[in-house]
Amino acid sequence: MLKNDEWIKEKASQGMISPFESQQIRRLENDLPVISYGLSSFGYDIRLSPNEFRIFRHIPGTIVDPKNFNPANLEPTELCTDETGSYFILPAHSYGLGVALEKLDIPDNVTVICIGKSTYARCGLIANITPAEAGWRGYLTLEISNSSSADCKIYANEGIVQLVFLEGDPCSVSYEKRKGKYQEQPDRVTLARI
Numbered sequence: 001m002l003k004n005d006e007w008i009k010e011k012a013s014q015g016m017i018s019p020f021e022s023q024q025i026r027r028l029e030n031d032l033p034v035i036s037y038g039l040s041s042f043g044y045d046i047r048l049s050p051n052e053f054r055i056f057r058h059i060p061g062t063i064v065d066p067k068n069f070n071p072a073n074l075e076p077t078e079l080c081t082d083e084t085g086s087y088f089i090l091p092a093h094s095y096g097l098g099v100a101l102e103k104l105d106i107p108d109n110v111t112v113i114c115i116g117k118s119t120y121a122r123c124g125l126i127a128n129i130t131p132a133e134a135g136w137r138g139y140l141t142l143e144i145s146n147s148s149s150a151d152c153k154i155y156a157n158e159g160i161v162q163l164v165f166l167e168g169d170p171c172s173v174s175y176e177k178r179k180g181k182y183q184e185q186p187d188r189v190t191l192a193r194i
């Protein structure tokens with residue numbers, strides 16, 4: 001079943017989402033507006049970490065191979081950000097990888113689905129829809145494409161994707177039990193592994 005705000009709050013107090021905001025934040029203390037983050041009715045909007053954002057680049061003669069990922073196909077973070085680290089620029093028709101600011105610890109009977117936020121969707125950004133599995137822990141790597149013909153700003157420390165939580169019967173083999181390869185992801189972009 002899809003879980004509500006009360007359930008999310010309760011699980012967050014047990015460590016499911018950290019740091020956690022128990023309400024939707026739309027403005028900072030200085031009254032500046034932000035792309036919203038925090039608890040919503042049936043989900044939780046996580047923030048984009050300022051730590052790292054990597055953008056794919058085409059190098060003639062190379063191919064991105066999920067079984068043998070070559071980091072040379074990514075621009076260094078410095079080329080994607082401003083000097084204050086408060087935002088990243090995702091150029092038109094390009095694809096980038098960021099990392100979540102919050103650490104997650106998913107219960108063994110829950111699957112999480114990451115979906116895009118409407119404000120960014122209206123600017124041409126598509127968040128790749130991906131699951132975070134039962135028993136997984138770490139910082140999500142976030143996969144964003146800019147499908148528009150204009151470059152787009154993506155704000156660090158502000159909302160980036162919404163998580164929805166689906167609870168089921170307990171599974172017999174969790175991500176932890178099967179020793180999944182992306183367990184305990186650090187707060188940096190984690191590239192495709194085999």
Ligand SMILES: Nc1ccn([C@H]2C[C@H](O)[C@@H](COP(=O)(O)OP(=O)(O)OP(=O)(O)O)O2)c(=O)n1
Binds near residue numbers: 143
């Ligand atoms: N936006 C997302 C979504 C999920 N994850 C993490 C949490 C998931 O539980 C885990 C998924 O890992 P898998 O090992 O299941 O990934 P694949 O199914 O793609 O693995 P494989 O290449 O073995 O098919 O990645 C992430 O970092 N960022």
